[in-house]
């Protein structure tokens with residue numbers, strides 16, 4: 001079904017009018033017509049099916065077909081601490097698909113990608129658009145929160161709020177991720193997952209993460225690309241917590 005992200009106010013209104021900007025995707029890409037059904041979502045848990053009443057250059061008018069439907073959040077809030085990598089757009093798309101609650105992009109010492117401080121908010125905006133597209137196409141109701149990139153140092157204080165935090169670590173002390181999850185049979189309200197960049201964490205960074213309480217986990221004997229490591233961990237967290 002056609003889906004469109006709208007503000008909560010618009011979604012809950014009795015007569016819904018979407019301006020040019022909001023209806024652009026529906027109008028120019030999907031070319032919706034009068035009478036067709038569209039599902040609105042607000043990215044904060046509400047969806048609502050509506051019928052297209054009128055189509056014009058200035059926008060669309062829509063008539064609700066049902067009351068707004070509230071979808072619960074995933075039972076465990078997952079925060080992905082993702083070192084900024086070349087394939088960051090892909091990583092954001094997949095994190096949104098897999099229902100991450102939040103993505104904290106981190107500029108680590110060996111990150112190949114550098115982002116000047118004054119370009120960070122714009123970068124986050126771009127990633128938010130990617131997450132929106134991703135959630136739209138996978139029938140999601142919740143958008144992940146995408147923070148502007150932070151430095152490695154800035155990421156550390158955030159760890160305390162997201163415990164347990166697992167860090168994908170290429171070190172002999174890391175135990176298999178599945179084992180680390182099985183050791184904590186209760187479903188936590190929150191969980192964090194921290195992944196390094198293409199060039200890996202520096203030993204000092206990994207040590208700082210462990211000092212901050214992160215649990216080192218292994219993804220197996222192969223050295224995965226950073227984006228694969230992100231996808232792997234999020235999938236495992238889903239497989240564990242969604243069905244627990």
Ligand code: SAH
Nearest residue numbers: 168169196198200218219220222223224229
């Ligand atoms: N270029 C580095 C590898 C970096 S892999 C090298 O050749 O050594 C990028 C990130 O993915 C790592 O920092 C780690 O967080 C994660 N990762 C990849 N494979 C992993 C594995 N088998 N176990 C745990 N973490 C892994």
